[in-house]
Amino acid sequence: MDRGNIFSGSSFRATLYGVVAFLAILTLTAVLAILYIERELKTDIQSQLEAAISTIQALHEEQGTDGLRDAMQDISRSFAQSDRIALLYDKDGNRIVGDRHVPLDFEGWVERDVAVASGTEEVAGYYVTAVPIDGHTLVIGRDLGYVRHVEMVTVRAFLVVGALMTFIFILIGYRMSSGSLGKLQAMGNTLQRVAQGETDARLTVAPENNQIDRIAKIMNVHLDTLSELVQSTKMSAAAIAHDLKRPLSRAYLGLERVLDDERLTDGSRAYIEEIREELAGLTAIFETILRIARIDASYGTELTASFDLGALVADLCETYEVVAEESGQTLVEEIAENAPVMIRGDQGMIGQLVVNLLQNAITHCPVGTFITVGLQNRAGQVVLTVADNGPGIPEAARSKVFDAFFRADTARTTEGSGLGMALAKSIADRHDATIALDDNAPGLRVTVVFPRT
Amino acid sequence: MKILLAEDDLKVAEFVVAGLEQSGHSVDHVTDGRDALSYCLYNDCDVAVLDRMMPGMDGLSVLKAMRAGGSKLPVLMLTALGDVENRVAGLQAGADDYLAKPFHFSELLARIVSLTRRQTETAEAPTLRVHDLTLDLLTRTAERQGKVIELQAKEFALLEVLMRNAGRVVTRTMLLERVWNFNFDPNTTVVETHVSRLRSKIDKPFDVPLIHTMRNTGYSMHGPR
Numbered sequence: 001m002d003r004g005n006i007f008s009g010s011s012f013r014a015t016l017y018g019v020v021a022f023l024a025i026l027t028l029t030a031v032l033a034i035l036y037i038e039r040e041l042k043t044d045i046q047s048q049l050e051a052a053i054s055t056i057q058a059l060h061e062e063q064g065t066d067g068l069r070d071a072m073q074d075i076s077r078s079f080a081q082s083d084r085i086a087l088l089y090d091k092d093g094n095r096i097v098g099d100r101h102v103p104l105d106f107e108g109w110v111e112r113d114v115a116v117a118s119g120t121e122e123v124a125g126y127y128v129t130a131v132p133i134d135g136h137t138l139v140i141g142r143d144l145g146y147v148r149h150v151e152m153v154t155v156r157a158f159l160v161v162g163a164l165m166t167f168i169f170i171l172i173g174y175r176m177s178s179g180s181l182g183k184l185q186a187m188g189n190t191l192q193r194v195a196q197g198e199t200d201a202r203l204t205v206a207p208e209n210n211q212i213d214r215i216a217k218i219m220n221v222h223l224d225t226l227s228e229l230v231q232s233t234k235m236s237a238a239a240i241a242h243d244l245k246r247p248l249s250r251a252y253l254g255l256e257r258v259l260d261d262e263r264l265t266d267g268s269r270a271y272i273e274e275i276r277e278e279l280a281g282l283t284a285i286f287e288t289i290l291r292i293a294r295i296d297a298s299y300g301t302e303l304t305a306s307f308d309l310g311a312l313v314a315d316l317c318e319t320y321e322v323v324a325e326e327s328g329q330t331l332v333e334e335i336a337e338n339a340p341v342m343i344r345g346d347q348g349m350i351g352q353l354v355v356n357l358l359q360n361a362i363t364h365c366p367v368g369t370f371i372t373v374g375l376q377n378r379a380g381q382v383v384l385t386v387a388d389n390g391p392g393i394p395e396a397a398r399s400k401v402f403d404a405f406f407r408a409d410t411a412r413t414t415e416g417s418g419l420g421m422a423l424a425k426s427i428a429d430r431h432d433a434t435i436a437l438d439d440n441a442p443g444l445r446v447t448v449v450f451p452r453t
Numbered sequence: 454m455k456i457l458l459a460e461d462d463l464k465v466a467e468f469v470v471a472g473l474e475q476s477g478h479s480v481d482h483v484t485d486g487r488d489a490l491s492y493c494l495y496n497d498c499d500v501a502v503l504d505r506m507m508p509g510m511d512g513l514s515v516l517k518a519m520r521a522g523g524s525k526l527p528v529l530m531l532t533a534l535g536d537v538e539n540r541v542a543g544l545q546a547g548a549d550d551y552l553a554k555p556f557h558f559s560e561l562l563a564r565i566v567s568l569t570r571r572q573t574e575t576a577e578a579p580t581l582r583v584h585d586l587t588l589d590l591l592t593r594t595a596e597r598q599g600k601v602i603e604l605q606a607k608e609f610a611l612l613e614v615l616m617r618n619a620g621r622v623v624t625r626t627m628l629l630e631r632v633w634n635f636n637f638d639p640n641t642t643v644v645e646t647h648v649s650r651l652r653s654k655i656d657k658p659f660d661v662p663l664i665h666t667m668r669n670t671g672y673s674m675h676g677p678r
Contacts (some may be wrong), residue, residue: 245555251554252558352637
């Protein structure tokens, strides 16, 4: 199965959209969560430190400025081992307690970069506040490191969840897409088989009954109708054959009885013979139609016999060289192979195919035309070509040549029923061979490619 | 010659019976397959013409039953239009020849005559002779009035069929079947062209023509009558 087809499948694309939407929501959730966590943790820090400030203020009220200074010394010492700081500045802005420096240019709770220890350059973000007490300024704060750590853990958790979910989504999408692609491919194959004449082939309907299965059910109903129609067409072809046999037989024999009558004038005899010829032409047309119907109806049954196409083509060329010469044309045989060119099929049918191609070239080409018959065995693939340098067929009309009753000259002045190429196509289809028309520049080239055996 | 005609279309049968009787043959006509089989078992005749589709018992079954019973009666099977496969089935079941409906009476007559002729032919003669023309089947050469005539493969095959049926009519369709192995009408002048080539070799250089065209039917080979 082609990966590109799976990734371009609609269920895979739907999954991709889902993944994008999920990641967007996840990112938003992560941002909100981090903002909330930060706010909560900061509030927590604030209430803890504000409790310490209240204690210091109480001590100051009891013991005055000295008490304040002593209390600050104690607190600062105990903070030195933790991630907190406590500093005291006098009214001139000189630090009297504490070993680090925070510029006094703020109010309320702020984040400030403060050295992590006295005498180092390394700084960290601290959450600090400054409180004026008795002309002094008390600065107290806490390192935000653990807040950042909590945030980091949260982000990591969201990233893991996001990656895991994306992977699972894509896996599900791939499975669904390859499942539906497999079904679509199976449908395509089945329809191809039906188109090739296997009218009893049906689409498989899986028990999960999804959209594709429901479409398959509907298509199966249509295929049933189609095969019934094909069946009735085949039956009516056979019925026509039987029904025509009777009146045509009677007409033929009746005319011959009349021709035997000695009282007939030469003029009447000529008329009756003309009618007889027309009747023979009519019979030939019906015969070809029925032949096509029978060959198409037999499609699918295995052809077991095989024969030497090289010998057949050589034999037919020998015959038609004479016919071409008689109408002022030249038939050239170019059979590259010396060894027998064996193909599987019905020799009588293939003989008729080759004859129809040769006859078509001879009938539709003017005096002086060269007709070349080629046969090649390209690594087991047998290729038969009949090419001429006659008037050719315009490209637009080429595909219609295989339709029954089509003739390139709309005036219908040339001989023939327009069924010869349709019959050739039926015979080629019956043998799983392809038949194609190309420009021989100038003229027409017909190529028949037989499948490898 | 006595001919059995098994044909359920009375109108067709009427024409065929009249035509055959006019050509000097005696005809018995039945309309049912079972009657055809019992006729062949209890009566003597020279050739049977069986329609493939008949009430009671179809032509192919009649033929199979006859052959199973050891009958060697020459049988001409009438088949449906465009049905090559059934013709093949007919030949495999032991029919000596087949003819698709609708047919020309002259075609039927030529084939009936050819069938009885085949039956009476005994040992394979190594040479065929018509008037002063001889055809050596072993060396594959033709000779007329002491002159050796060069023939192409198809011309030889054509001459052989004509000479084997010397004095009888060989139709265009019979030639297509026997010389070219075509079970279809190619609509081109295959037969006419080859006969004309053959004539230019075996007739033109000599004063007595041997190949005669039978109007609307085919060809016949014979010396001066």
